Amino acid sequence: MPSSAGKAQPRHTWGAxxxxxxxxxxxxxxxxxxxxxxxxxxSRPYHSGTDxxxxxxAFSADAVPQPDPKEWPTAxxxxxxxxxxxxxxxxxGFVFALVMMIANREPYGLQAGFFQYVLMAATTVAASKCQFxxxxxxxxxxxxxxxxxxxxPIMCWDFMVLGKNNRRVLDWIVGLLFTIGVICYxxxxxxxxxxxxxxxxxxxxxxxxxxxxxxxxxxxxxxQERAFADGASAKYNQMLYINLFSALLTSAMLFFQHxxxxxVAFCTSHPLVLMDAAIMSVSSLxxxxFVFALVHGFGSLxxxxxxxxxxxxxxxxxxxxxxHHVTILQxxxxxxxxxxxxxxxxxxxxPKPSGEQTPLMGDANALEDGSxxxxxKA
Numbered sequence: 001m002p003s004s005a006g007k008a009q010p011r012h013t014w015g016a017x018x019x020x021x022x023x024x025x026x027x028x029x030x031x032x033x034x035x036x037x038x039x040x041x042x043s044r045p046y047h048s049g050t051d052x053x054x055x056x057x058a059f060s061a062d063a064v065p066q067p068d069p070k071e072w073p074t075a076x077x078x079x080x081x082x083x084x085x086x087x088x089x090x091x092x093g094f095v096f097a098l099v100m101m102i103a104n105r106e107p108y109g110l111q112a113g114f115f116q117y118v119l120m121a122a123t124t125v126a127a128s129k130c131q132f133x134x135x136x137x138x139x140x141x142x143x144x145x146x147x148x149x150x151x152x153p154i155m156c157w158d159f160m161v162l163g164k165n166n167r168r169v170l171d172w173i174v175g176l177l178f179t180i181g182v183i184c185y186x187x188x189x190x191x192x193x194x195x196x197x198x199x200x201x202x203x204x205x206x207x208x209x210x211x212x213x214x215x216x217x218x219x220x221x222x223x224q225e226r227a228f229a230d231g232a233s234a235k236y237n238q239m240l241y242i243n244l245f246s247a248l249l250t251s252a253m254l255f256f257q258h259x260x261x262x263x264v265a266f267c268t269s270h271p272l273v274l275m276d277a278a279i280m281s282v283s284s285l286x287x288x289x290f291v292f293a294l295v296h297g298f299g300s301l302x303x304x305x306x307x308x309x310x311x312x313x314x315x316x317x318x319x320x321x322x323x324h325h326v327t328i329l330q331x332x333x334x335x336x337x338x339x340x341x342x343x344x345x346x347x348x349x350x351p352k353p354s355g356e357q358t359p360l361m362g363d364a365n366a367l368e369d370g371s372x373x374x375x376x377k378a
Contacts (some may be wrong), residue, residue: 137206188329
C-alpha cells in the first residue's frame with residue numbers, strides 16, 4: 001500500500017505539468033496566430049479573387065508597393081477599415097459568450113450598470129482601433145516590444161515621484177536592458193511597414209497610436225475590475241454585454257463614417273480578407289480561454305513567463321513570415337530584449353518584496369485585442 005500511494009503523486013504531478021504545458025502552448029500559438037493575422041490584414045496587400053496561391057504571395061518579400069500603379073500591389077489592394085476588424089472580433093466574442101452563458105446557466109440580465117457596460121465597450125473599441133491602426137505606420141515587432149517597454153518608465157515614476165521602491169534589483173536591471181534594447185531597435189533601422197508612405201513621420205503617428213492602445217486598454221481593465229467588485233461576478237455575462245455594446249458602437253461608427261460601402265466593396269473584390277479576419281477573431285478567442293485556464297490553474301507567475309516567451313517567439317515568427325529587413329543593430333537590440341525577458345522568467349523564482357503584487361513584464365488582466373480579463377487569484 002505505501003508503495004502504490006507513493007507512485008500516485010508523481011503521476012498527478014506529471015499530469016499537472018502536461019496540462020500546464022498544453023495551456024501555455026495554447027496561449028503562445030493562439031497569440032502568435034492572432035498577431036500574424038492582424039499584421040497580414042493591416043500591412044500586407046491582397047490579390048483579387050480567391051486564388052490561394054496568389055493569397056500566399058502576400059507573404060513574399062516582393063509584396064511591396066510598386067512605382068507603376070498598374071502593377072500589384074497598389075494602394076487599393078491594402079485593407080483600410082480597422083473598425084470592421086473590431087466588429088468581426090466582437091461578433092465572434094458575442095456568439096461565444098452566449099453559448100457559454102447557456103452552457104453555464106448564467107443569468108441573462110445586466111450584472112453591472114448600463115453605463116459601465118457602455119464605457120467598457122467604448123474603451124475596448126478605442127483600444128482595438130488604436131492597435132490595428134498602428135500597424136499601418138509601425139511594424140508588428142515594435143508593437144510587441146512596446147508592451148514591455150512601458151514598465152521601466154512606470155518604475156522610474158514610482159521611485160522619483162511617488163517615493164515607492166518595492167522592486168528588486170533584478171527588475172531594475174531587466175527593465176533598463178529592455179528599454180535600451182527597444183531604443184536601439186527604433187534607432188537601428190526601419191520601423192514602419194512597406195505600405196506606409198509617410199516614413200518617419202508616420203512612424204511617430206504609429207507610436208502615438210500604440211500609446212493610445214496602452215491607455216485605453218488599461219482603462220478598460222480598471223472599469224471591468226470595478227464592475228466585478230460591484231457584484232458582476234458572471235464572467236460570460238459581462239463578456240456578452242461588452243461585446244454586444246462594442247458591436248453596436250462599431251456598427252454605428254462604420255455607418256456615420258460612411259465606411260460600410262468601402263469595406264463591403266473591398267471584401268467583395270478581395271474575399272480572402274474575410275478568412276484572415278475569421279482566423280484572427282477565433283485565435284483571439286482561443287487565447288482568452290487559454291489565458292484564463294492558465295492563470296486560474298497555475299497562477300499569474302506561470303502566465304507571465306509564458307507571455308515573455310510568447311513575445312520572443314512572436315517577434316521571430318513575424319520577421320520570418322513577412323521577410324522583414326532587420327539591420328545588425330536591430331538584431332543586437334532584439335537579442336538584448338530576448339535575454340532580458342528570459343532573465344525575467346528565471347528571476348521570477350526569486351523572492352519578491354512584500355509590496356510587489358504584480359509581475360514586471362506581464363499583465364494577467366489584459367490581452368492584445370483591447371479586451372480585458374478579470375484578475376484571477378489562483
